[in-house]
Amino acid sequence: MLKKLLPSLFALVLVLSACGSNSNNNGSSKESEKKDESTTITYQSENGPVEVPANPKRIVVLSFSFSGNVLALGGNIVGIDAWSKANPRFEQGLKNAEVVTEDNLEKIIELEPDLIIGLSSIKDIDRLKEIAPTITYTYGKNDYLTQHIEIGKLLNKEKEATDWVNNFKKEAQAAGEEIKAKIGADATVSVIENQEKQLYVFGNNFARGTEILYQEMKLNMPEKVKQDALKPGFFAISPEVLSDYAGDYVIFSKNADGDTSFQQTETYKNIPAVKNNRVFEVDAKEFYFNDPLTLEYQLEFFKKAFLGK
Missing domain, CATH: 3.40.50.1980 (Nitrogenase molybdenum iron protein domain)
Known part of the structure; x- marks a missing residue:
């Protein structure tokens, strides 16, 4: 998945070529290195x-x-x-x-x-x-x-970066089509996170996989999340109103060192996504960002969570 691995034969040719260059013209090679x-x-x-x-x-x-x-x-x-x-x-x-x-x-x-x-x-x-x-x-x-x-x-390295972006968009959008076909075009997905004693829900551009879910996959955001979190990017909520923001599926970016006691309450246990085993927990520290390494990990997680791949 999106990992750019050089074929071993090509890598070997490069190594042998470099070795030959060094042995035949070592001084020139050092000068070139300094110049670079x-x-x-x-x-x-x-x-x-x-x-x-x-x-x-x-x-x-x-x-x-x-x-x-x-x-x-x-x-x-x-x-x-x-x-x-x-x-x-x-x-x-x-x-x-x-x-x-x-x-x-x-x-x-x-x-x-x-x-x-x-x-x-x-x-x-x-x-x-x-x-x-x-x-x-x-x-x-x-x-x-x-x-x-x-x-x-x-x-x-503009070409490498552009190639990665183009490949990633294709893969994420294709996965999104598969997910929508499985969970239904109208199904909603929300992203929540706990920080110490506070809960947050997220819009479509605040990392935690939101860019993939909402921008690339075009999955639906619950109306309350759209109303309160879309424009600012995130919105603080209390555990008591979590059910108003929980979608049919929930990505829970979990800080294990934060307060997770709300998960033991009847209010939480009665949320439909919880009752239907549609809450997918991730390590918040691995999900915070939206760089290529994190995005690749998030995409693989979503494919496994929603599609079993």
Whole structure:
């Protein structure tokens, strides 16, 4: 599923070719490597053109919105935010990354980044720019797939990012047709999450799989969710009114360290989706984001939950 694996024969040819090049012209190869490291491209950021490395080697990502995009495109992240570091889906890719914030300027300097990425709301942007080229994005200015293509442009991998987006949309939309055929065209789906003692429902663009369910699969949102959560993106509710927001199917993005006592109440147990075993629980920490790595995981989960695949 959407995993780009090179055929072994092709990979072997590349390795042998590289080895031959090194043995026949080692000095030239080293010069080329140095040249690659110093080559830059001009990235058209939302604040104007910025010169960035054509092949960044040490990237600091200060906002969790972009960590998975960078990882999906093969970027080497040396500094990362705490939320991304805690995501089990990113564990392998971030095992050597240090947790940093924009307040840790000295620590960021020690990491010797050649590129820094964050939201436009981060502090000390001018000081960060003195450390390395710093690119910021305004949250929500780009939709979730356009944002991935923008990161692709920044990392000089626009084609790879665009190809992924096109393939993902096709696969998600095809799965959506299968799901609608199985659960019925009028069936509703809601996404809820618990945070400490509060419950939330989500609109169609606040991660947690909402982009897939509502934008790509075109599944139906309960009217109360549409009324209260669609425009702001999320809406806080109490357990007592959860039944008003629960669809025929419910995706429960569950924080195990939060308050889940509401699940033991009769009010909850009497919700039709609960009684019909149509509540699909997921680990919230794995479902928070809407980057390619998370989206692929979410799509596989939905296919299994709704279709048994």
